[in-house]
Structure formats: structure tokens, C-alpha cells
Amino acid sequence: MLQVKNLAVSFGLEKPLSGVTFDVRNGETLGIVGESGSGKSLTAMSVMGLLPLIGGRITSGSISFDEQDLTKLSDQDYRKLRGGRISLITQNPMTSLDPLKRIGGQIDVVGRLHMSLSKADARKRTIDILGRLRIPDPALICERYPHQMSGGMKQRIVIAMALAANPSVILADEPTTALDVTVQAQIIQILNGLVREQNLALVLITHDMSVVAQACDKVVVMYAGRVVEQGPVAAIFGHPQHPYTRALIDCIPRSLTEGARLRGIEGTVPSVLNYPSGCPFHPRCARAEAVCGSTIPPLVAAGQTAVACHFPVETTS
Numbered sequence: 001m002l003q004v005k006n007l008a009v010s011f012g013l014e015k016p017l018s019g020v021t022f023d024v025r026n027g028e029t030l031g032i033v034g035e036s037g038s039g040k041s042l043t044a045m046s047v048m049g050l051l052p053l054i055g056g057r058i059t060s061g062s063i064s065f066d067e068q069d070l071t072k073l074s075d076q077d078y079r080k081l082r083g084g085r086i087s088l089i090t091q092n093p094m095t096s097l098d099p100l101k102r103i104g105g106q107i108d109v110v111g112r113l114h115m116s117l118s119k120a121d122a123r124k125r126t127i128d129i130l131g132r133l134r135i136p137d138p139a140l141i142c143e144r145y146p147h148q149m150s151g152g153m154k155q156r157i158v159i160a161m162a163l164a165a166n167p168s169v170i171l172a173d174e175p176t177t178a179l180d181v182t183v184q185a186q187i188i189q190i191l192n193g194l195v196r197e198q199n200l201a202l203v204l205i206t207h208d209m210s211v212v213a214q215a216c217d218k219v220v221v222m223y224a225g226r227v228v229e230q231g232p233v234a235a236i237f238g239h240p241q242h243p244y245t246r247a248l249i250d251c252i253p254r255s256l257t258e259g260a261r262l263r264g265i266e267g268t269v270p271s272v273l274n275y276p277s278g279c280p281f282h283p284r285c286a287r288a289e290a291v292c293g294s295t296i297p298p299l300v301a302a303g304q305t306a307v308a309c310h311f312p313v314e315t316t317s
């Protein structure tokens with residue numbers, strides 16, 4: 001359905017993304033996970049055709065969707081696709097919501113634009129969508145303004161706006177990061193429900209491995225603008241082969257008391273201005289040997305999983 005192959009992005013001389021490869025089908029949730037700065041948002045921006053707005057450009061690779069290569073799409077066709085067949089939900093709902101307009105009108109307009117609905121039909125559909133997102137009193141909510149809602153409710157409104165265009169792919173970039181844990185779980189549950197009920201393809205971007213475990217079928221692990229490991233969630237959690245994936249999994253708190261201590265991986269993600277030579281993870285990797293500092297390990301597929309490491313952790317099965 002949506003297939004990204006060997007995507008590389010540059011901003012002038014800076015090359016923050018390379019070799020980004022993944023696919024996601026209808027009825028499937030793909031997680032893209034990595035610490036802050038690993039290239040997750042730029043990946044989403046690339047798919048949405050938004051790089052030119054921030055001065056970036058795709059230098060190689062392809063993004064295919066419905067048998068067309070989006071990297072070759074005209075600006076006009078991209079505008080139609082964006083917020084139509086492919087929708088982006090971001091961390092901050094206020095980037096999508098207009099503070100001065102009532103909720104209902106903001107969702108109606110999406111349905112009218114993308115589905116050519118009449119005013120009355122658009123409102124009916126808006127109310128239906130809000131109901132499906134388990135928003136109580138949808139007709140009443142339509143009359144409210146964004147500032148009259150909680151963060152979790154605002155994020156649901158943004159999801160409703162995305163759904164109003166009847167998309168087949170939703171990219172959700174850290175949609176729950178700004179929310180508290182209970183609300184986070186509700187939003188994830190809603191998104192998962194939509195994938196099942198409406199056969200959507202969902203790309204769920206997160207820095208939190210426990211969200212991946214909870215919500216995703218497949219996962220792509222990114223580090224310093226590259227995919228370091230990918231595969232079905234069960235396989236990756238059962239037998240993580242990349243030392244970075246293992247470290248991310250080890251950071252998941254196993255109990256509340258452990259969570260309270262807030263574990264993390266030592267060292268920091270390199271910035272695009274100083275990506276290390278060779279394997280970008282080598283300065284933080286306990287398994288690193290000389291070759292790791294000089295040669296970039298290619299992403300090698302084995303069965304359903306793929307890993308980019310000179311010395312992958314052996315699987316036990």
C-alpha cells in the first residue's frame with residue numbers, strides 16, 4: 001500500500017536521512033521508533049511531501065502509494081493527496097486546529113472539500129465520526145471552540161479531522177507524547193480500533209518502545225537517520241538483533257517502581273551535524289569493534305526481519 005524504499009533526504013550539505021525503507025498495508029499498524037533526533041519526523045514529512053517547506057529535498061529513493069511514485073508528484077497533486085488519501089496527525093493538536101473556529105465547522109469543511117458533501121451531510125458525517133471516536137454529545141461538541149477542551153479531547157478532534165477526508169493511510173507523529181498516560185492509552189486504543197474497523201494503514205511514530213509493544217504489528221527502529229532493524233513486533237521483541245533495539249526494549253519499565261527510576265540509554269543521539277563514521281551507534285555500543293567505526297553496516301534481511309549491524313546479537317531459536 002505505502003512503500004518507502006531507500007529514501008535519502010538532504011538539507012544542503014546535511015544528510016539527515018538515508019536508506020529509509022519500510023512498507024505498511026491496509027489493516028496494519030507500523031511503528032517507527034527511535035530516540036529524539038533519529039529522523040522519524042523527517043520521514044513523515046517526506047511521505048507528506050512537506051520537505052520543500054522546510055528547505056529539504058529527497059535525493060534518492062522512492063515513496064510509492066497506490067502504484068504511483070509520490071516523489072514524482074506535482075505540487076498540485078500532492079496538495080490533493082495530503083489531508084485526503086494520506087493524513088498526518090502531529091503531537092501538538094493546535095498545529096491543525098484553528099483556535100477561532102468552532103470544532104464542528106472545522107471538521108465539516110474537510111468532508112465538504114474531500115468528499116464533496118453538502119453542508120448538512122458534512123455535519124451528519126462529522127457527528128458520526130465524533131461518535132465513533134467515543135466523544136460524548138457530538139452535536140454539542142461541534143459548537144465548542146478548541147480552548148474549551150482538554151488535551152486528549154483536542155487530539156481526538158484532530159483524529160476526527162483526519163478521518164473526515166476518508167484517508168487510507170494515517171501518519172501519526174507522536175500523537176500521544178503531550179498527553180498523560182491514561183489519555184495516551186485511550187488515544188492509542190482509538191487509533192488501533194480505526195485500523196481494524198476501517199482497514200486503514202497506520203504509521204505510528206513514537207520514541208516509546210512500550211507504545212510499539214502495545215499497538216503495532218510491525219516496527220522500524222531508526223537511529224541517526226537510518227533504519228537499524230525492522231520486522232514483525234513479535235519477532236523483534238522476542239529476538240532483538242540490533243544492540244540499539246535491545247537497549248530500547250531494556251528501557252521499558254517492567255513495573256511502576258522501576259518506571260519511577262526512569263531508565264535510559266547512556267550517551268545521546270548524534271546530531272546530523274556530526275553523525276559518526278561507520279555504524280552511527282558505535283560510540284554507544286558495547287559490542288563495537290574496529291570495523292564498526294569505519295564501515296556502515298548494510299540493512300540485511302533474513303526472513304521477515306532485517307538488521308543493520310556487523311555483529312548482530314544471535315537469536316536463540
Ligand SMILES: Nc1ncnc2c1ncn2[C@@H]1O[C@H](COP(=O)(O)OP(=O)(O)O)[C@@H](O)[C@H]1O
Nearest residue numbers: 011016035036037038039040041042054271272
Ligand atoms: N529543517 C531541518 N534542517 C536541517 N536539519 C534538520 C531539520 N529538521 C530536522 N533536522 C535534523 O534531522 C535529524 C532528524 O530529525 P527529526 O526527523 O526531527 O527526528 P525525530 O522526529 O526522530 O526526533 C536531526 O538531527 C535534526 O537535527
Ligand code: SF4
Nearest residue numbers: 279282285292309310
Ligand atoms: S555495527 Fe558494531 S557498533 Fe554498530 S550496532 Fe553493530 S556491533 Fe554495535
Ligand SMILES: [Mg+2]
Nearest residue numbers: 040041042173
Ligand atoms: Mg519528531
